[in-house]
Amino acid sequence: MKTVSTLLDKDWHERYRRISSLNIRSSIYDVTNRCNLRCKGCFFFSSGEHQAAQEEMDIKKWEDFIDREKARGVNLAILIGGEPTLCMDRVEAFYKRLPTYCATNGLIKVPREKFPDLMVGISLWGSSEDEKTLRGRDTFAISSKNYAGDAYTYYLYTITPPQLGKIEPVIKRIADVGLKVHLQLLSNDEGVNGFSWREGELKDLRSEMDEMLDGYPQTVISSKYYHEIITTGRMMERTFGWNECPSVTESLDNRKPQPRRLINFSRWASDLKTVHRCCTSATRDCSTCKDGAAHMSWIMVNKREHMRSTKDLQGWIEVYEMFAKLYHFIPW
Ligand code: SF4
Ligand code: SF4
Numbered sequence: 001m002k003t004v005s006t007l008l009d010k011d012w013h014e015r016y017r018r019i020s021s022l023n024i025r026s027s028i029y030d031v032t033n034r035c036n037l038r039c040k041g042c043f044f045f046s047s048g049e050h051q052a053a054q055e056e057m058d059i060k061k062w063e064d065f066i067d068r069e070k071a072r073g074v075n076l077a078i079l080i081g082g083e084p085t086l087c088m089d090r091v092e093a094f095y096k097r098l099p100t101y102c103a104t105n106g107l108i109k110v111p112r113e114k115f116p117d118l119m120v121g122i123s124l125w126g127s128s129e130d131e132k133t134l135r136g137r138d139t140f141a142i143s144s145k146n147y148a149g150d151a152y153t154y155y156l157y158t159i160t161p162p163q164l165g166k167i168e169p170v171i172k173r174i175a176d177v178g179l180k181v182h183l184q185l186l187s188n189d190e191g192v193n194g195f196s197w198r199e200g201e202l203k204d205l206r207s208e209m210d211e212m213l214d215g216y217p218q219t220v221i222s223s224k225y226y227h228e229i230i231t232t233g234r235m236m237e238r239t240f241g242w243n244e245c246p247s248v249t250e251s252l253d254n255r256k257p258q259p260r261r262l263i264n265f266s267r268w269a270s271d272l273k274t275v276h277r278c279c280t281s282a283t284r285d286c287s288t289c290k291d292g293a294a295h296m297s298w299i300m301v302n303k304r305e306h307m308r309s310t311k312d313l314q315g316w317i318e319v320y321e322m323f324a325k326l327y328h329f330i331p332w
Contacts (some may be wrong), residue, residue, distance in 0.1 A: 007092040007310045017059065019320045022329050023225040026076035027069060028267040029280055031084035031091065033301040037105055039125065044082065045283035046189045052282070053271035062093045065272045071098055073264050076327055080102060082270070085110060091118070101327050103156070105135075106143025112150070119328045121154040121182075127170060134160070134192070144177045151199065153330065154180035154221060156292075160195050161186075163203055171212050182221045182326055183209055183294030185230060189281050196291070223322050225315035230295045236305045240294075242286040246301045247279040247294040260301040271322045296323050 004016055028043075035042075044050055056062060069077070075096045075151040083229040084091050086109040094100045097120050102110065106122035125131050128138040147153045155174050158166045159167060188195045198206075209227040215218045244263045252275060253261065276282050280291045297323045299306075299319045306316035324330045 002307050004307075004313070007307065007313050008277060012310075012314060015321065016313075016317055018330060019213075019252055019317065019324055022324060022328070024076055024324070024329065025073050025264050026103055026262065027074045027265055028078045029094070030081055030268065030270045030276075031079050032082040032087045033270055034086055034282050035081060035083040035105075036086065036107055037083070037135050037137070037139070040192050041134060041188055041190050041195065042046070043189050043284065044080070047281040047283040049269070049276055050082065052276065053274040054268035055270040059093060061272060062090050063097075066097045074098060075290070076101065078224055078327075083108070086128065091115070097327075099327070106138050106146055107139060108144040117152050117328070119326075120150070121156045121326070122147065122153065122171050122272055124155045124157045124170070124174075125186075126157075126160060127166065130160065130163060139175065144173070144179070147177075147179060149159075149178035151212075154326070155184050156184055157181050158186050159183060159205065159209075160188075161201055162194060164208065165200055167208055167212055168215070171216050171219060175216055180219055180221050180332060182292070183212070184321075185290035187281070187288055187290045189284055196288075199217075202231040221322055221325050223318035224320050226296060226299070226322060229299055230290065230292060233290075233295075235299065235302070236257060238239075238296060240289070245278065245286060245289070245294055246296060246297040247291070249275045249277060249309055251275060252277055262297055262301065 002209060008016055038045060072331045077094045079091060079094060079100060080103045083105060084102050085104050085280050091102055095115055101119040101121060103121045104122065110118055122143045125134050126141060127139065131138050131140065150295055157170060171181060186195060206227050210224050213222050213224065229235050232261050238244060239256055247265060249266045250264060267279055269276060279293055296319055299316060299322060306312040321330065324331055
């Protein structure tokens with residue numbers, strides 16, 4: 001019988017041991033329905049999630065809610081929106097109670113005096129020109145000044161089809177300001193012309209992502225196995241989509257048979273009562289979904305399937321390590 005011990009040598013076994021004790025239980029929270037940008041292709045606004053619930057304004061209710069989430073077993077709060085930094089008191093309520101990650105466009109700086117080790121992920125949609133086209137302004141010019149050299153911050157770079165062959169200058173800009181970067185793909189929820197992925201493009205993209213990881217190993221937080229899965233949507237002869245997705249809100253998950261999923265996972269709206277279908281757009285056609293976190297989690301919850309060979313299990317470990325680094329459970 002294949003076991004972790006028979007498949008891994010001493011070094012890999014140590015890496016396995018380090019992550020297997022983490023027991024991460026995440027949930028996602030819409031901190032606000034508002035944003036200081038309106039990006040073309042933003043899943044939150046394009047799916048109408050900003051209108052799904054009325055924002056809770058009483059900070060005491062947020063504090064009580066977070067205490068209940070902690071009691072429910074959540075040990076990683078992922079803050080999204082809208083733009084969480086528009087409501088620093090809510091960010092602080094989470095930060096004081098739970099390991100917290102804040103997704104932001106980086107235009108407003110999280111004050112480090114108050115939040116010394118809050119994990120910050122800054123969204124970036126390409127070069128200055130791409131950002132102006134899709135988001136109305138060059139956010140990098142501002143966010144890179146706000147966060148240069150910050151040890152708890154990385155860029156979450158959403159790659160779009162027109163950026164094929166042009167990724168390196170973006171990575172280099174990030175390396176030059178002393179920050180890290182993680183790569184994900186646009187799902188084009190608003191059907192912007194020329195921004196939907198075609199088969200051959202994804203193959204080329206996979207090679208380019210691999211080259212970036214090889215060329216900038218200190219800057220790019222990623223793994224080649226993740227690149228394979230997110231560009232092909234295939235893992236162990238299975239196809240990613242609704243029937244496989246691990247990132248569905250538990251109380252809305254009526255799939256039968258139920259696939260392996262994130263335990264206790266919920267995505268909460270900002271009224272602290274409503275839940276959304278999953279970690280991303282409530283209206284997205286799952287067969288087109290390129291969500292990076294959902295693909296990553298898909299690999300992570302399917303450990304048993306990766307026990308068929310040393311290579312498969314090592315791929316699984318690398319993806320788990322990548323996730324743990326991105327949320328600061330282990331060092332970069
Ligand atoms: S900054 Fe983020 S939340 Fe705001 S519109 Fe853009 S993608 Fe959406
Ligand atoms: S849109 Fe993506 S993350 Fe959401 S349920 Fe479908 S496959 Fe999962």
